[in-house]
Amino acid sequence: MVDLIELFFFAYRNFVSDPDEVLQGFGFGRAHHRVLHFVNRHPGMRVTDLLDILRITKQSLGRVLRELIDQGFVDSRAGSSDRRQRLLFLTPKGEALAQQFVALQSQRIARALAECGPDSREMARRFLVAMIDPEDRSPIEKLIARADQAAEARTAPRTRPAG
Amino acid sequence: MVDLIELFFFAYRNFVSDPDEVLQGFGFGRAHHRVLHFVNRHPGMRVTDLLDILRITKQSLGRVLRELIDQGFVDSRAGSSDRRQRLLFLTPKGEALAQQFVALQSQRIARALAECGPDSREMARRFLVAMIDPEDRSPIEKLIARADQAAEARTAPRTRPAG
DNA sequence: CGAAAAAAGTCAACATGGCTGACATAAATG
DNA sequence: CATTTATGTCAGCCATGTTGACTTTTTTCG
Numbered sequence: 001m002v003d004l005i006e007l008f009f010f011a012y013r014n015f016v017s018d019p020d021e022v023l024q025g026f027g028f029g030r031a032h033h034r035v036l037h038f039v040n041r042h043p044g045m046r047v048t049d050l051l052d053i054l055r056i057t058k059q060s061l062g063r064v065l066r067e068l069i070d071q072g073f074v075d076s077r078a079g080s081s082d083r084r085q086r087l088l089f090l091t092p093k094g095e096a097l098a099q100q101f102v103a104l105q106s107q108r109i110a111r112a113l114a115e116c117g118p119d120s121r122e123m124a125r126r127f128l129v130a131m132i133d134p135e136d137r138s139p140i141e142k143l144i145a146r147a148d149q150a151a152e153a154r155t156a157p158r159t160r161p162a163g
Numbered sequence: 164m165v166d167l168i169e170l171f172f173f174a175y176r177n178f179v180s181d182p183d184e185v186l187q188g189f190g191f192g193r194a195h196h197r198v199l200h201f202v203n204r205h206p207g208m209r210v211t212d213l214l215d216i217l218r219i220t221k222q223s224l225g226r227v228l229r230e231l232i233d234q235g236f237v238d239s240r241a242g243s244s245d246r247r248q249r250l251l252f253l254t255p256k257g258e259a260l261a262q263q264f265v266a267l268q269s270q271r272i273a274r275a276l277a278e279c280g281p282d283s284r285e286m287a288r289r290f291l292v293a294m295i296d297p298e299d300r301s302p303i304e305k306l307i308a309r310a311d312q313a314a315e316a317r318t319a320p321r322t323r324p325a326g
Numbered sequence: 327c328g329a330a331a332a333a334a335g336t337c338a339a340c341a342t343g344g345c346t347g348a349c350a351t352a353a354a355t356g
Numbered sequence: 357c358a359t360t361t362a363t364g365t366c367a368g369c370c371a372t373g374t375t376g377a378c379t380t381t382t383t384t385c386g
Contacts, residue, residue, distance in 0.1 A: 355358100355361090
């Protein structure tokens with residue numbers, strides 16, 4: 001097992017190094033990456049939702065979120081039904097950056113899966129899910145499914161809102 | 164691919180959280196874990212070797228290494244052939260802690276592989292290797308193989324030194 | 327209506343673990 | 357003997373995590 005422990009360590013280090021290089025050019029760090037990623041995946045999410053996902057404190061999030069808002073990557077709008085809420089969206093500039101990160105990391109994964117053969121995608125998915133704490137799996141899988149569904153609804157809507 | 168990006172993130176977070184809890188009890192952090200792990204795997208390694216593996220600076224390593232030495236987890240001896248070198252070893256106390264981390268993380272991996280079926284170990288290994296930068300793979304695989312061989316030689320020696 | 331709870335933001339202070347650059351010492355090497 | 361190598365160390369900086377207290381705005385509920 002020790003080999004897998006170390007491979008997981010080295011693989012993850014490379015995995016995050018791809019975005020790291022891009023982030024440097026903006027003076028951003030990994031915390032900014034995570035915020036951009038999850039806001040991109042869940043447009044209109046509340047600050048509380050983001051805190052739950054990232055499992056960090058309000059202060060830690062507050063710093064990076066303020067920078068991202070000030071520099072025009074994230075937009076924060078008051079909720080219409082509950083005006084205490086601040087709903088988070090990416091600006092076009094933020095979307096472009098988030099998409100760049102997804103592209104980089106997707107390329108690495110796609111290359112790896114291509115090297116591993118036809119069934120490797122499903123195997124990798126099952127392995128990664130199984131590595132997660134059992135009590136965390138269901139919420140995480142639901143989170144991913146919800147984001148996927150919402151993304152699909154945006155790109156291929158059956159009925160458009162108001163036409 | 165986005166699902167795998169996120170699963171990798173969540174899986175790794177859980178993966179490092181196991182040792183994190185134990186480390187807290189000693190007032191240590193992840194940096195200490197990494198040092199203990201690799202010194203345990205490569206007893207007698209030089210400081211330079213450790214810097215190459217961890218890819219951090221001398222200062223960053225120096226801080227945690229000094230704490231580990233001061234508190235009796237790591238032993239640093241001058242090399243016999245080259246007395247400039249400081250060869251790093253774990254004390255019995257350090258070995259016990261390092262072994263605890265390996266046990267925790269091995270348990271998680273073993274549980275995951277058991278859930279994934281019989282061939283999953285080799286599949287997971289191939290996937291993780293494929294996620295590593297191609298130019299890093301050979302050195303990393305050699306590093307792991309060397310550590311495995313040395314460990315086997317220590318636990319099941321064909322001929323013991325001097326008897 | 328009014329009290330309590332919830333969502334968000336903010337401040338001060340602190341810890342960890344990265345980083346740079348410079349410099350010191352001891353020992354090996356040519 | 358000069359240079360290089362291995363290590364250690366100092367001072368200081370940055371990113372990102374933490375706690376605890378407090379405010380404002382708004383919703384919810386008795």
